[in-house]
Amino acid sequence: MLDTFVIPLLQIAVLVNAVLVAVTFLVLMERKVMGWAQARLGPMRVGPYGILQAIVDPIKLILKEDITPAKADKWVFTLAPIMSLVPALVVFSVIPFGPDPLYYVADINVGLLFIISVTSIGVYGIILGGWSSNSKYPLLASLRASAQLISYEIAVVMTLVSVVLTAGTLNMIGIVEAQREAGLWFAFIQPVACVLVFIGGLAETNRLPFDLPEAETELTGGFHTEYSGMRWALFFLAEYANIIVISAIVALMFFGGWMRPFPNVEALSFLDLVPPWVWYCGKIFFFLYIFVWIRATFPRYRYDQLMALGWKVFIPIAIGNLVLTGIAKVVL
């Protein structure tokens, strides 16, 4: 009873709250970093250096009026934000924040596949949100989103397959342990895969330079144009939760997850004083920062360039990488 229900439920409660709080502060971090990148200060008014902005923003969104367009498909319109947020949160259940069972909710032997398939469900939120609004720009945005997500998913999944080949397991804990055995982070064994997964992650989370489904300048905000108040906030939560998911996957699969740097070097064992989940969260934070950094510095792709990049560059590289990994695995 305690092991099967109470402890997992507590873990889930802690995890979901941690993710949602992290999202609000991620938004603040984004605004601050973007501000500094553009020689501004960013939010400064609420709390010291604007830190409390992360708390007042959600309160404002909850208090705002929630509008459903008269000609919208009400059921689907209500369902869409939920369908986009829930998969983003479900993914965290199989991400291990440390080696022992206290740090993860579930340890399933197809962990990585589970993550890929659950994130692939998340696209429905965007597609249906755009469609059910019964408005032209959101529909265009959701068509773009579905095309983009399918194209980049193929490349990302194929690249992840080559990492799975290197690790020899689909289990998330197994992948981290394989990096300990190899004595090297997979970022150094599979550098191409690492870059490809990160760029594909940018595309899958609709971030700049791939934020075509939102594209304020062309589509007035894209698929969530007709949404307001908390429903709009759910889309936003989903997007940022997905950014955390991508960062967590990259940190886990290519940068050793919860392990300290050089886990096999005895001389550095004083680093073990820092608990494993702190190492992992630090690595995740690093990639979150890169996400923001990229947003502040890159211009948006044109739509045809985006599709050409996905199908004519990423997928061939992913296939090539997979074939080479397979050959290396057989030869070595």
Add this chain to the structure above:
Amino acid sequence: MDAFVFYLLATLILGLGIMVITARNAVHSVLFLVLNFLLVAILYVTLSAQFVAVIQVLVYAGGIVVLYLFVVMLVSLKKAPELRSDSRRVGRTGLLLAGVVLAELIAIVWFTSASSGAPPAQAAADFPPRLASDAMLNTERLGWVLYTEYLIPFEVASMLLLVAMIGAIVLAKKNL
């Protein structure tokens, strides 16, 4: 408990299947289809076939149905499709096809239950280093069986997909 879960899932799956074909709005029926596929995935989990369950979600719910939605949203289906000139003939064809599928399903159940007592062909025995054993994990075992015992059906299926893909490209491109 297992039987209860199975019958609950089966009822829901069949009910959703009926919703898929009776829903007036094409997008709604695609949504019911997604839900249907997710429940089928749960059914696989109860049969402890986690790999198949995850692939079901990834390929069907996450990939193919997204393409369905893509097409359904592009084609305006606000108006009811024009009635065929001879609706009775369409009905008869449908009935015939349904009968064929039913016969096929019965045949599959019949033959598998008849041969379930016998051990499967020992093609894997030709590869002495690693046999498909109970110690292997789900995914590993599936991959092993797929590339030894069922290699030819597997390759034939992939050829079929390749032919379909080339056919689609030839049809879509006027001048290659």
